[in-house]
Structures are given as structure tokens and as C-alpha cells.
Amino acid sequence: MSSMPTALDLALPSIATLQPYQPGKPISELARELGLSHIVKLASNENPLGPSPAVLAAITKASAEISLYPDGNGFALKAALASYYAVDASQITLGNGSNDILELIARAFVSPADEVLFSEHAFAVYPLVTQAIGATAVIAPAKDFGHDLAEMAARITAKTKVIFIANPNNPTGTYLSADLLEDFIAQVPKQTIVVLDEAYVEYGDEGNTSIGWFACYPNLIISRTFSKAYGLAGLRVGYGLSSLEVADVLNRIRQPFNVNSLALVAAEAALADQDYIVASKTNNDRGMTYLSNALEELGLAVIPSRGNFITVDVQQSAGVVYDALLREGVIVRPVANYGLPNHLRVSIGLPEENQQFISALTNVL
Numbered sequence: 001m002s003s004m005p006t007a008l009d010l011a012l013p014s015i016a017t018l019q020p021y022q023p024g025k026p027i028s029e030l031a032r033e034l035g036l037s038h039i040v041k042l043a044s045n046e047n048p049l050g051p052s053p054a055v056l057a058a059i060t061k062a063s064a065e066i067s068l069y070p071d072g073n074g075f076a077l078k079a080a081l082a083s084y085y086a087v088d089a090s091q092i093t094l095g096n097g098s099n100d101i102l103e104l105i106a107r108a109f110v111s112p113a114d115e116v117l118f119s120e121h122a123f124a125v126y127p128l129v130t131q132a133i134g135a136t137a138v139i140a141p142a143k144d145f146g147h148d149l150a151e152m153a154a155r156i157t158a159k160t161k162v163i164f165i166a167n168p169n170n171p172t173g174t175y176l177s178a179d180l181l182e183d184f185i186a187q188v189p190k191q192t193i194v195v196l197d198e199a200y201v202e203y204g205d206e207g208n209t210s211i212g213w214f215a216c217y218p219n220l221i222i223s224r225t226f227s228k229a230y231g232l233a234g235l236r237v238g239y240g241l242s243s244l245e246v247a248d249v250l251n252r253i254r255q256p257f258n259v260n261s262l263a264l265v266a267a268e269a270a271l272a273d274q275d276y277i278v279a280s281k282t283n284n285d286r287g288m289t290y291l292s293n294a295l296e297e298l299g300l301a302v303i304p305s306r307g308n309f310i311t312v313d314v315q316q317s318a319g320v321v322y323d324a325l326l327r328e329g330v331i332v333r334p335v336a337n338y339g340l341p342n343h344l345r346v347s348i349g350l351p352e353e354n355q356q357f358i359s360a361l362t363n364v365l
Contacts, residue, residue, distance in 0.1 A: 014112075014134040021124055025331050036329045040356050042347040043331045045170070045200075045309050047231035049283060049350075051266070052276040055232065058269035059262050070261035077259075077268045081239060084271055085211050091241055093250040096258045098199055098225035098238030103129050104250050105162060105221060105240070109193050110135045114161035119147045121172050121338050123197060126164040135161070145303050145311075145340075146174025149184040156188065163188065166197040168204065171335045171345040173305025178209040185217050193246075196222045199238075200307040202229035202277055203284050211241065218243040221250075226263075228308060229280050230270040235263040284308050287348035294358045298365065309347045311335065314365070318344045321364055328360035 008016045024043030031039060074094045082089040095101040102125050110116060112134035118126040120142040130137045138160070140151040146169055156163070168175045185194050194217070196210055201224060213220055225238035237259050240250060259267075270276070291310050295302050301313045314321045318341060322334040333345040346357060 012134065014131050017131070021128055022337070024333050025326075027331070030326060030329075030331060034327060034329075039329045039331065040349060040353045041331045042349050042353060042357055043333045043345075044233070045228060045307065045347045046233050047229060047280055047308070048348070048353060049231060049276070049280055051231045052270060052273045054269045054273045054276070055266045058265045062262055062265040066261060068261070070257055070259065070264055072256050074259055074264055077237075077264050077271075080268045080271050081241075085208060085241065087211065087214075087241060088244065090244050091214070091247050093240040093242070093247050093254060094259045095223075095238045095240065095254070097227060097236040098197065098223045098240075099125055100236075100258060101221075101223045101238055101240040101250070102126070102164070102195070102197065103132075104253060105193065105195055105223075106130065106133055106135070108249050108253055110161045113159070115157065115159040116162045116164065117152060117155055117160050118164040119152065119166075119169070121145055121169065121340065122147070122164065123166045123170050124337065142172075144174065145169075145172040147176055149176070149180060153184060153187050156192065160189075160192050162193045162195060164195045164197060166199070168200045168306040170199065170307060171309070171333070171338055171340070171343075172303050172311050173307045173309060174303065175204065175306040178206050181210070182213065185213065185220060188219065190219050192219060194220050196220065198222055199225045200228055203281055203308050204306045214241075214243050218245065221246055226267045226270055229277055230267070231276070231280070232263070232266055232270060235260070235266055237263040237267045280308075283350070284348050287351065287354050290351070290354055291346065291348065291358070294354075295361075298358075298362065303343075309345050311340070311343050311345045313342050314344055315342060318342050321361075324364040325357075325360055328363060330357050330360045332357070 027039045027041050078089040078092045081092050106129040115136045115138050116130040117138045119140050127137050138155050140155050188194050221242040223240050227233040295312050303311045318334045335343050335345050
């Protein structure tokens with residue numbers, strides 16, 4: 001008598017061997033495990049300022065109507081984004097976080113016979129969505145922990161359907177200038193989609209340069225999010241910007257009501273509150289300077305970052321240091337799964353949180 005097949009036996013081979021994305025440890029979990037009362041979480045690149053008052057007011061007002069379905073087309077938010085970026089609202093695809101946009105792109109354009117190209121040390125979602133659809137991942141070796149565009153260009157073939165580029169890159173924080181990026185995109189065949197994942201773009205200085213490239217490069221998609229600089233990680237709202245034709249394809253497979261009603265109004269309010277973005281960037285710049293200097297004083301090498309985090313070589317197994325920091329009440333992120341077993345990624349917090357991390361790390365080392 002044959003044994004009952006397991007769920008893994010029934011799953012597609014590409015799914016059965018897939019390792020799920022591992023988020024940063026929540027504060028509540030560490031509190032339960034170790035009984036700590038004061039915990040600093042610098043693990044998930046969240047905005048330490050919390051949501052802006054304008055966002056909280058918008059959520060409070062909208063909460064009276066949560067028994068109703070949200071606007072499935074996100075008309076008001078798309079209109080606000082279209083005005084902010086000077087694009088057509090039909091060029092926008094809304095997502096349940098920008099991860100949703102990345103998955104939509106893979107599902108819409110990539111078949112199991114195709115290849116998806118990305119860099120070593122790049123965002124974990126790229127290999128995840130590639131494997132989930134049964135496509136072939138092509139990984140270009142990194143240069144100085146970031147994208148080597150020459151190596152990536154050399155790996156483009158007739159099977160390359162999508163190229164993912166995170167700029168700034170997560171988890172290393174490395175950054176490509178607009179000139180370098182545009183030169184690369186100009187080399188890419190028009191039948192290959194180029195995705196610029198700009199989740200952390202608000203922390204840099206080049207702003208919206210890439211938004212002006214759609215006229216020349218109709219195969220370009222830009223993904224952005226309200227989870228980082230805008231402080232809405234818990235609401236999960238991101239968006240894609242692209243040509244009208246590409247957006248039409250993405251919106252054909254986007255799930256109805258994929259962005260909830262509170263997220264829609266919160267994102268619209270957040271976009272209008274650019275003073276909050278200035279405050280977020282100011283806190284980030286100061287925290288980055290402090291942490292970079294303090295880590296280097298400890299004799300540790302850091303990767304120069306343009307995100308809201310910094311990745312540091314702790315010169316030993318980062319998992320051991322991570323566990324020791326947990327017992328000090330500090331949550332950071334080991335990144336061995338990105339091919340960096342001796343590195344920790346540390347989100348920029350409030351000044352006192354950054355100081356607590358350095359104090360804890362000094363104790364641990």
C-alpha cells in the first residue's frame with residue numbers, strides 16, 4: 001500500500017525546494033524568549049520616527065469606513081503619485097508593498113524557459129520569485145559588494161527576460177549613479193525588462209532622475225515603496241512606475257483590492273507630508289555618520305551605504321554576534337543568506353537607539 005503523499009510531494013518542484021523569506025525578529029518574540037523589557041529593533045530598515053501625524057489623522061478618519069471594500073483602482077493615490085512624479089496615472093501599478101510589484105513583474109513576463117538576471121548580494125526576493133515560477137536565476141558576481149554592471153551586461157542572453165537592480169542595494173547599501181545606470185539600460189535589448197528597485201531612493205540625493213527615462217526605455221519598470229522613508233511598513237503599500245503598455249500588463253494580473261483602504265489614504269497623506277521625509281533623511285544622515293564612525297573606531301569595516309542601514313563586517317561568525325546582541329536587547333540582521341556570513345546589517349535608528357547598539361556591540365566584542 002502506497003503512503004499518503006505529503007503537501008510537498010504535491011507541490012511544484014520549484015516550490016517544494018523553495019526556502020521562504022525570513023523577516024527580522026519581532027520585538028514581541030524576543031521579549032517572550034528572553035523576558036527583556038527594553039528592546040531596540042534595528043533589523044528591518046523601518047523608519048524610527050514612526051508615522052507622521054498627518055498619516056495618523058488620515059487613518060483615523062478612514063477607519064470609520066473599513067466595513068467597505070477599498071477603491072480597487074486606488075484612484076486618489078494614483079492621482080497623487082501622478083501629480084508628484086509628473087506621469088500619467090495609467091503608468092502606475094499599486095502593490096501590497098513593492099514586493100508585490102516584483103512578483104507581478106515575474107509572473108507577467110517570465111516563463112520557466114526564461115532567465116532572470118540579478119547581482120550577487122542583491123535582495124532576497126529576486127531569487128525567491130525566480131524559483132517560484134520555475135525560471136533560471138543568473139547571478140552576476142558583485143564588485144565591492146554592489147552591482148557590477150559590466151558583469152551583468154556580459155550575462156544577458158536571448159533568454160534574459162527580466163533584470164533586477166536594487167539601487168540602493170539591500171542589504172549592502174551600495175549605489176549606482178544615474179549615468180552608470182542609464183548607460184547600462186541603453187545596452188539592454190528592448191525585449192528584456194529592466195526593473196530598478198528603488199525602495200530606499202528617498203535617502204539619497206539624486207531624487208527622481210530615473211523617472212524621466214520611460215520615453216527612451218519602454219522596457220523600464222521602477223518599483224518604490226511607502227515602507228521605508230515614509231514610515232508605513234506595517235500597512236504594506238508600494239507601487240510600480242512604467243510605460244503605459246507595461247502598466248496595463250501588470251494591472252491585468254494584479255489582485256483586486258490588493259492595497260487596503262487604510263493603506264491607500266495613509267500613503268496619500270504621507271506623500272503630501274514632505275517635511276516628514278526631510279526629517280527622516282536628516283535623522284538618517286546623522287545616524288549614518290555616527291554609526292560609521294563608531295564602528296570604524298571599533299576596528300570594523302563598514303560598507304558605504306545610501307540606504308537607511310549600514311552593513312558591517314564583525315570579523316567572525318555574524319550569527320554568534322547576532323545571538324549575543326539579542327541577549328543585550330538589540331535586534332539586528334545577520335546576512336549569511338546573502339553570501340555575507342561575517343556581516344550584520346544594522347538599521348539606522350534614533351540617536352539613543354544607535355548609541356545602545358554601539359554600547360551592546362562593544363560589550364559583545
